[in-house]
Amino acid sequence: MLCLSVPISCLGSPTSQLSPVGLLLQLESIPYSSSQLCQQWNRRTWTTWSQCLQPPLGSGQSSLEGVFGDTVKSVPVMEGDSVTLHTDTQLQADEDIKWLFGPNTFLIAEIINGTVSFSTHDISEGFRDRLKLDNSTGSLTITKIRNTDAGVYELSGRNVPKFNISVYARLPVPVISRDSPLNLSSSSSASTCVLLCSVVNVSAVRLSWYKGNSLLSSISVSGHRISHFLQLDCLNGSYSCVVAYSFTNRTTHLTNPELCQVCPNSLIMLISAAAAGFLLFLVVAIGIFWICRKSRKAHEEGKRYLLFIHL
Structure with missing residues (x-):
C-alpha cells in the first residue's frame, strides 16, 4: 500500500x-x-x-526529485579532476550491474559474473583508460574529467540516484592591482586608493573582496575579463580577493603595501608591534647571554677547585 x-x-x-x-x-x-x-x-x-526540489546536499551537490520518483544528484567537477559516483551499497556475490551514460543511455561499464569490463562503443571510447569500477560496491570513478564527460550517469538495476555531472573550467588566480580613482568617478579624490581584483576567462563565478574574514563586497559575473573594485582611503588590516564557484574558490591576498598607503593608526600599531617584537628579542638575547656567562664562570671555578684538590 x-x-x-x-x-x-x-x-x-x-x-x-x-x-x-x-x-x-x-x-x-x-x-x-x-x-x-x-x-x-x-x-x-x-x-x-x-x-520535488530538495535543498543542497553539501559539497556542491544538490538533488532534484521528479514527480515519478527519479532522483538526480548534481555533481559539479573541475576540469581535469577526478570524481567518484558512490552507490553507498555492497554488491551481492552474483549481482550484475551496468553503468549507462547520456540521454541515449550508452553502456560504458559493467560487472558481469564478478568480472569488470568497459564498453568499446564510440561514445565509451572517450572514457578510454579513465574509468575505474569498484567490484565490491559498484561505484564508478572517472579520472581527468573533460567537458565531454558532462551529463547524466545511471546505474542500471540498482535503487540509487542518477548523477548529473557538470564540468567547470579551472579557476584562475585573481590579480590585484591599483586603478586611478578618476576612472571610478569624477568626485573621487586623487588620494583615494582604488584596488582592482581581476580574473580572465570565467563563467558564472562570484568575485568578492574580504577584509580579514569579513565580506566587504561581492558580484556574480561572467566574461573574458572581469574586475571588481574596492575603494579605500588607506589600508587598515588584511585584504584579499576571492573568485569562487559554489563548490570551490581561489584567493589572492594583498601583500604589496605600495598599492595603497597604510592608515596612520595601523602604521602606529605596526611600529609598536615591531618595537615590542624587537624588545622581546633583546630581552631573550640578554637572558641567554647571562645564562651562558654564568655557566662558563661556574665551569671555570669548578676547574680551579679540582686543581686545588689535586695539588
Whole structure:
C-alpha cells in the first residue's frame, strides 16, 4: 500500500479547478483527499509534490526529485579532476550491474559474473583508460574529467540516484592591482586608493573582496575579463580577493603595501608591534647571554677547585 502526503495546493478540491497533479490523478482514476493519498499501484512511485526540489546536499551537490520518483544528484567537477559516483551499497556475490551514460543511455561499464569490463562503443571510447569500477560496491570513478564527460550517469538495476555531472573550467588566480580613482568617478579624490581584483576567462563565478574574514563586497559575473573594485582611503588590516564557484574558490591576498598607503593608526600599531617584537628579542638575547656567562664562570671555578684538590 502506497501512502503519500499531498498538499491541498497541489490537488485543488473536487469542486474547484484541479491543479496539474490533481488532474493527473483524476485521469489515472486514483482517489485522493486533501491530506493523504493511498493507492496500491506498483507501476509508478509517486513523490510528495512539495518536496520535488530538495535543498543542497553539501559539497556542491544538490538533488532534484521528479514527480515519478527519479532522483538526480548534481555533481559539479573541475576540469581535469577526478570524481567518484558512490552507490553507498555492497554488491551481492552474483549481482550484475551496468553503468549507462547520456540521454541515449550508452553502456560504458559493467560487472558481469564478478568480472569488470568497459564498453568499446564510440561514445565509451572517450572514457578510454579513465574509468575505474569498484567490484565490491559498484561505484564508478572517472579520472581527468573533460567537458565531454558532462551529463547524466545511471546505474542500471540498482535503487540509487542518477548523477548529473557538470564540468567547470579551472579557476584562475585573481590579480590585484591599483586603478586611478578618476576612472571610478569624477568626485573621487586623487588620494583615494582604488584596488582592482581581476580574473580572465570565467563563467558564472562570484568575485568578492574580504577584509580579514569579513565580506566587504561581492558580484556574480561572467566574461573574458572581469574586475571588481574596492575603494579605500588607506589600508587598515588584511585584504584579499576571492573568485569562487559554489563548490570551490581561489584567493589572492594583498601583500604589496605600495598599492595603497597604510592608515596612520595601523602604521602606529605596526611600529609598536615591531618595537615590542624587537624588545622581546633583546630581552631573550640578554637572558641567554647571562645564562651562558654564568655557566662558563661556574665551569671555570669548578676547574680551579679540582686543581686545588689535586695539588
